[in-house]
Amino acid sequence: MPGGLSTDLYELTMAAGYHAAGRMPRASFELFVRALPPTRGYLVAAGLEQALEYLGSWRFTAEDVAYLRTVPALAGAGPAFFDEYLSRLRFTGDVWAVDEGVPVFAGEPLLRVTAPLAEAQLVETALLSTVLFQTMIASKAARVVEAAEGRAVIEFGGRRAHGAEAAMLAARAACLAGFQATSNLDAGRRFGLPVAGTMAHSWVLAQPDEPTAFRRFLDLHGPRSTLLIDTYDPLAAARSIVEAGLRPGAVRLDSGDLGPLSRAVRATLDAGGCAGTQILASGDLDEHRIAGLVGSGAPIDGFGVGTAVSTSWDAPSLSGVYKLVEIERDGAMTPLTKHSPGKTNLPGAKQVWRTGPPDAAAGDVIGLPDEAAAGRPLLRPVMRQGERIAAGAAVAELQAACRVAVGGLPASVRTRRDPASYPVAVSPGLERLASSLTGASAAVPFSPIGR
Amino acid sequence: MPGGLSTDLYELTMAAGYHAAGRMPRASFELFVRALPPTRGYLVAAGLEQALEYLGSWRFTAEDVAYLRTVPALAGAGPAFFDEYLSRLRFTGDVWAVDEGVPVFAGEPLLRVTAPLAEAQLVETALLSTVLFQTMIASKAARVVEAAEGRAVIEFGGRRAHGAEAAMLAARAACLAGFQATSNLDAGRRFGLPVAGTMAHSWVLAQPDEPTAFRRFLDLHGPRSTLLIDTYDPLAAARSIVEAGLRPGAVRLDSGDLGPLSRAVRATLDAGGCAGTQILASGDLDEHRIAGLVGSGAPIDGFGVGTAVSTSWDAPSLSGVYKLVEIERDGAMTPLTKHSPGKTNLPGAKQVWRTGPPDAAAGDVIGLPDEAAAGRPLLRPVMRQGERIAAGAAVAELQAACRVAVGGLPASVRTRRDPASYPVAVSPGLERLASSLTGASAAVPFSPIGR
Numbered sequence: 001m002p003g004g005l006s007t008d009l010y011e012l013t014m015a016a017g018y019h020a021a022g023r024m025p026r027a028s029f030e031l032f033v034r035a036l037p038p039t040r041g042y043l044v045a046a047g048l049e050q051a052l053e054y055l056g057s058w059r060f061t062a063e064d065v066a067y068l069r070t071v072p073a074l075a076g077a078g079p080a081f082f083d084e085y086l087s088r089l090r091f092t093g094d095v096w097a098v099d100e101g102v103p104v105f106a107g108e109p110l111l112r113v114t115a116p117l118a119e120a121q122l123v124e125t126a127l128l129s130t131v132l133f134q135t136m137i138a139s140k141a142a143r144v145v146e147a148a149e150g151r152a153v154i155e156f157g158g159r160r161a162h163g164a165e166a167a168m169l170a171a172r173a174a175c176l177a178g179f180q181a182t183s184n185l186d187a188g189r190r191f192g193l194p195v196a197g198t199m200a201h202s203w204v205l206a207q208p209d210e211p212t213a214f215r216r217f218l219d220l221h222g223p224r225s226t227l228l229i230d231t232y233d234p235l236a237a238a239r240s241i242v243e244a245g246l247r248p249g250a251v252r253l254d255s256g257d258l259g260p261l262s263r264a265v266r267a268t269l270d271a272g273g274c275a276g277t278q279i280l281a282s283g284d285l286d287e288h289r290i291a292g293l294v295g296s297g298a299p300i301d302g303f304g305v306g307t308a309v310s311t312s313w314d315a316p317s318l319s320g321v322y323k324l325v326e327i328e329r330d331g332a333m334t335p336l337t338k339h340s341p342g343k344t345n346l347p348g349a350k351q352v353w354r355t356g357p358p359d360a361a362a363g364d365v366i367g368l369p370d371e372a373a374a375g376r377p378l379l380r381p382v383m384r385q386g387e388r389i390a391a392g393a394a395v396a397e398l399q400a401a402c403r404v405a406v407g408g409l410p411a412s413v414r415t416r417r418d419p420a421s422y423p424v425a426v427s428p429g430l431e432r433l434a435s436s437l438t439g440a441s442a443a444v445p446f447s448p449i450g451r
Numbered sequence: 452m453p454g455g456l457s458t459d460l461y462e463l464t465m466a467a468g469y470h471a472a473g474r475m476p477r478a479s480f481e482l483f484v485r486a487l488p489p490t491r492g493y494l495v496a497a498g499l500e501q502a503l504e505y506l507g508s509w510r511f512t513a514e515d516v517a518y519l520r521t522v523p524a525l526a527g528a529g530p531a532f533f534d535e536y537l538s539r540l541r542f543t544g545d546v547w548a549v550d551e552g553v554p555v556f557a558g559e560p561l562l563r564v565t566a567p568l569a570e571a572q573l574v575e576t577a578l579l580s581t582v583l584f585q586t587m588i589a590s591k592a593a594r595v596v597e598a599a600e601g602r603a604v605i606e607f608g609g610r611r612a613h614g615a616e617a618a619m620l621a622a623r624a625a626c627l628a629g630f631q632a633t634s635n636l637d638a639g640r641r642f643g644l645p646v647a648g649t650m651a652h653s654w655v656l657a658q659p660d661e662p663t664a665f666r667r668f669l670d671l672h673g674p675r676s677t678l679l680i681d682t683y684d685p686l687a688a689a690r691s692i693v694e695a696g697l698r699p700g701a702v703r704l705d706s707g708d709l710g711p712l713s714r715a716v717r718a719t720l721d722a723g724g725c726a727g728t729q730i731l732a733s734g735d736l737d738e739h740r741i742a743g744l745v746g747s748g749a750p751i752d753g754f755g756v757g758t759a760v761s762t763s764w765d766a767p768s769l770s771g772v773y774k775l776v777e778i779e780r781d782g783a784m785t786p787l788t789k790h791s792p793g794k795t796n797l798p799g800a801k802q803v804w805r806t807g808p809p810d811a812a813a814g815d816v817i818g819l820p821d822e823a824a825a826g827r828p829l830l831r832p833v834m835r836q837g838e839r840i841a842a843g844a845a846v847a848e849l850q851a852a853c854r855v856a857v858g859g860l861p862a863s864v865r866t867r868r869d870p871a872s873y874p875v876a877v878s879p880g881l882e883r884l885a886s887s888l889t890g891a892s893a894a895v896p897f898s899p900i901g902r
Contacts, residue, residue: 002615008607008634009648017654017671027657067640073648076672117657124651125635128610129618156459159579160768162613162621164453167580169614183459184576189518197460197524200575202775203468205787206478206568220468221527307768316767317611317758324653336656 001053002126004060004086009073011125015118016077019085024116025328028349029124030109031131032323037315041419042103042409044142044402045110046173047134049100049392051127052383055091058123062087085118093119095383098352100393101138101176101402102378103409105424108352108366109379110135117327124322132320133166137173140287140312142406144305145178147287147416149294152302154196155182156282157310170310176398177406179309180302191395198252204231211240214248224249226280229265230256238265242272250278250301258283259298266299280304286313287416325349337437346430347437352378360408367427452504453577455511455537460524462576466569467528470536475567476779479800480575481560482582483774488766492870493554493860495593495853496561497624498585500551500843502578503834506542509574513538536569544570546834549803551844552589552627552853553829554860556875559803559817560830561586568778575773583771584617588624591738591763593857595756596629598738598867600745603753605647606633607733608761621761627849628857630760631753642846649703655682662691665699675700677731680716681707689716693723701729701752709734710749717750731755737764738867776800788888797881798888803829811859818878 018024033043060068065082068074093115098104110131113120144153155174158167164186171187181196182188188195199217207213214227214237229237229251241248251269253261258281269277281293282304290303307313323345326333335348348368353375356362367373382389412420426434469475484494511519516533519525544566549555561582564571595604606625609618615637622630622638632647633639639646650668658664665678665688680688680702692699702720704712709732720728732744733755741754758764774796777784786799799819804826807813818824833840863871877885 003637005636005640006609006615006618007636008609009636009639009646010634010650012636013648013668013672013676014650014654017668018657020671021667025657027653029653064640068636071636071639071646073646073672073676121651121653125610125618126615129612129614132611133613133617158457158459159576159773160583160771161580162584162617162762162767163580164457164577165616166584166613167457167576183461185456185458185460185463185519185522186454188460188522189456189515195460195522195524197464199461199465200572202478202480202572203465205775206469206476206778216472217464217468220471221464221524225464225524311613311768313767316613316762316764320611322610324656327657 001050001057002130004058004064005067007122007125009071011122012068012071013073015122016074016081018118018121019081020078024118026114026333027117027120027327028112028114028325028333029120029322030325030350031111031127031320032109033104033106033132033135034319034321035106037318039314040139041413041415042105042139042406042422043135043318044138044177044406045098045102045104045135046100046138046176047131047169048097048111048382050134050169051111051130052095052388052392054126054130055095055123055383055386056388058091060086060089089119090386091115091119091123092386093383094381094385096379097382098378099380099398099401101398102405103361104378105364105422107346107424108364109350112349112379114349128320128322132318134169134173134176136312136315136318137170137309138177138402140315141174141177141179141309142402143287143416144290144309146406146414147291147294148303151294151300152180153178154302154304155179155184155306155309156197156304157306157308158184160307161310167310172395174309175395176402178399178403193395198226199228201228201231201254204228210237211244214241214246215244218246218248223247226250226252228252228254230254234261235264235268238268239272242268242274247274248277250280252280252282252304254283258300259293259296262293262298262300278302282306284308291416335433335437337434346426346434348430348433350430354378356408359404361405361410361422363423363425365425365427366430368429368433371427371429373427452501452508453581455509455515456518458573458576460522462573463519463522464524466573467525467532469569469572470532471529475569477565477784478568478571478778479563479565479776479784480571480773481776481801482562482578482771483560484555484557484583484586485770485772486557488769490765491590492864492866493556493590493857493873494586494769495589495628495857496549496553496555496586497551497589497627498582498620499548499562499833501585501620502562502581503546503839503843505577505581506546506574506834506837507839509542511537511540540570541837542566542570542574543837544834545832545836547830548833549829550831550852552849552856554812554856555586555829556815556873558797558875559815560801563800563830565800579771579773583769585620585624585627586771587763587766587769588621588760589628589853591766592625592628592630592760593853594738594867595741595760596854597857597865598742598745599754602745602751603631604629605753605755606630606635606757606760607648607755608757608759609635611758612761618761623846625760626846627853629850629854644846649677650679652679652682652705655679661688662695665692665697666695669697669699674698677701677703679703679705681705685712686715686719689719690723693719693725698725699728701731703731703733703755705734709751710744710747713749713751729753733757735759742867786884786888788885797877797885799881799884801881805829807859810855812856812861812873814874814876816876816878817881819880819884822878822880824878
């Protein structure tokens with residue numbers, strides 16, 4: 001869980017400046033992804049639960065403040081900034097957000113924070129890493145789930161995740177997007193996720209021989225447990241299983257050419273009376289390899305997917321930003337935007353409307369919150385004056401909603417290769433506001449609409 | 452910090468099996484990377500400090516054990532496994548490891564754990580994610596440091612890291628490999644790293660105008676602070692700085708075509724009496740873009756590097772594994788290996804010797820620990836019976852050693868594009884052992900030697 005210091009130094013230098021200026025204006029920041037990775041047709045929003053937990057517990061401990069007093073770049077900040085301000089700081093703002101599991105697109109705010117300027121500023125770094133990471137993982141995982149066409153997919157990627165916290169959160173995001181289970185026990189406990197897993201090659205190696213390894217495992221964990229059969233020769237292992245009269249619930253293949261190998265193993269199992277034994281496959285799988293296996297009719301009943309999901313290996317970051325979009329001036333919220341070369345943002349607080357029949361998505365409109373727009377608004381209030389409005393849903397519930405929502409996207413957007421751009425339009429009111437603020441720069445296209 | 456449950460379920464099912472079998476043999480596992488990513492000529496070992504902290508504090512809390520009792524896959528384990536074994540478990544093993552900051556190559560053990568079998572097994576997942584993550588980041592960061600050719604590089608990537616813990620550890624690994632500072636305060640505090648950072652675009656947007664934003668910042672944080680000048684028009688901002696008679700320590704550019712822009716800004720600053728004001732650049736930089744800017748003579752004094760380093764974006768995972776290499780049988784350690792198709796490993800406990808003059812590396816030999824080999828051994832004992840042998844070094848100290856060691860690699864291996872394979876040989880003794888164990892499979896080349 002991130003804390004007060006899970007942030008960049010410049011957030012503190014700015015906060016010191018805002019504090020020194022006296023009365024703190026309220027401001028809104030929006031978190032959005034500038035552009036989708038080329039291999040993604042859609043993103044799946046995730047990480048809101050952890051973002052809200054972070055905001056709810058956010059503070060600078062006495063140790064944090066003592067450290068900050070030693071930072072040379074903060075030497076100009078007066079004692080009141082440390083003792084009166086930082087030490088007592090709590091998050092008192094409002095948050096609007098898109099529900100976890102909902103597909104989102106470039107330029108669409110996933111989160112809007114409205115709070116006294118320094119508060120909203122200081123939480124930038126941790127909100128970004130929290131929301132972007134799980135969104136990235138859920139977006140990758142959704143593709144894997146689609147590729148498996150209903151077969152089970154299990155998250156195995158903890159060992160290659162970017163540390164233990166990332167392993168746990170990746171498991172959550174993968175399950176949110178449709179994975180049936182994870183091997184990660186931390187995630188299983190914290191989020192109530194189903195956990196799965198049986199044995200590694202080391203179990204087999206550590207026993208006198210493979211048949212003994214299998215028998216001992218089934219004796220302890222039940223005759224329907226899963227056996228890993230590729231420590232030596234998978235076909236020989238399958239034969240030894242049927243010859244010993246075992247009836248494992250499944251066998252797992254973790255290497256080799258999984259298509260032909262699964263066929264040969266299936267034939268051996270079927271011929272030996274093990275028609276009820278499933279075949280699971282793992283080993284550097286991703287959505288493309290799974291789609292290839294499924295498409296070729298490989299008799300594989302479930303897939304263990306590791307690194308590809310836990311690191312989103314083909315797109316290991318999202319171009320997510322958290323931008324100041326409005327600030328209180330003379331008592332009123334005033335929309336803002338920067339217009340650095342090539343990085344113009346849409347100004348003002350925004351809402352996203354999704355059009356199309358219920359459970360489907362035909363196109364989105366990004367507009368001003370009070371514009372009358374067709375469609376269902378995606379952002380809803382989730383925190384008011386620092387208090388959560390409602391408890392988070394269980395991952396299983398988010399997963400069910402996610403599967404429906406992803407299923408409602410246009411097939412061209414969901415396709416695994418070269419997905420089409422989902423239509424995202426800017427409302428007339430927002431377009432007018434943007435043009436009025438950027439003046440001569442209005443000719444610069446507003447990144448990022450569409451992909 | 453990972454805990455007892457930061458692991459995969461199958462480690463527990465196996466541990467239950469080892470426990471049920473009665474006396475627990477000792478076993479050794481080695482952690483190594485199967486193959487280098489195509490864009491890496493070398494890796495930089497990192498993460499050992501956190502790995503040893505994890506082992507030192509490793510336990511299953513009462514809550515952990517209570518959860519594990521509810522896991523269906525562990526229903527076969529008896530009460531003694533939970534109450535007598537897991538509840539009291541501490542890491543009692545020995546660890547040999549390569550020092551942090553030392554260049555390593557495919558197939559070379561970074562870590563060897565020798566412990567009662569279940570202990571060594573249960574820590575697999577967290578050791579892998581801990582050591583692989585920082586090793587991956589340090590390896591990327593070393594390339595960025597080389598590309599900057601002595602100019603300062605600062606780690607800015609927390610917001611795109613895979614969560615707050617990953618942000619903190621990425622900052623550590625980047626500094627270990629030669630980054631001068633990080634913007635991440637959590638890392639600054641925990642690891643004593645220099646922290647850097649000044650203002651974001653939001654600071655400028657939140658003020659009445661840019662000149663006021665600059666003046667207020669310098670008033671508070673000192674006249675030599677750094678100003679971000681690309682919120683609107685960087686050249687206009689540079690002109691306004693000199694016209695106002697300001698003398699900031701540096702200006703930062705975060706967008707645009709950094710080569711021509713830095714030249715124009717430099718000219719404006721120099722003409723206006725700001726020859727002492729440095730130019731910093733940031734914005735989706737990596738080693739290739741930095742090398743391009745440095746090579747073209749762009750007058751940039753330092754680089755802020757974010758996502759490319761904090762996610763190792765071109766190689767966001769390492770093919771690292773943790774393999775059982777020997778087990779106690781009849782009172783003696785017996786070497787082992789699996790030989791799944793394409794995944795044969797070298798058996799037995801190993802040592803790595805590095806040849807060449809001091810501070811240089813001409814080639815490595817992977818051999819048996821007691822073989823007489825030329826060169827300096829890279830693995831040394833760091834933990835004995837669960838106790839650390841020596842405290843970890845400060846990051847600054849590791850950084851200095853790392854820079855020397857990377858500088859001693861052949862230039863062809865250090866080159867940014869298409870690095871050559873560093874020579875890694877297998878000793879005659881290890882070769883004989885491997886052939887004797889794999890028998891007919893000995894023709895399969897032992898992955899992974901070389902790249």
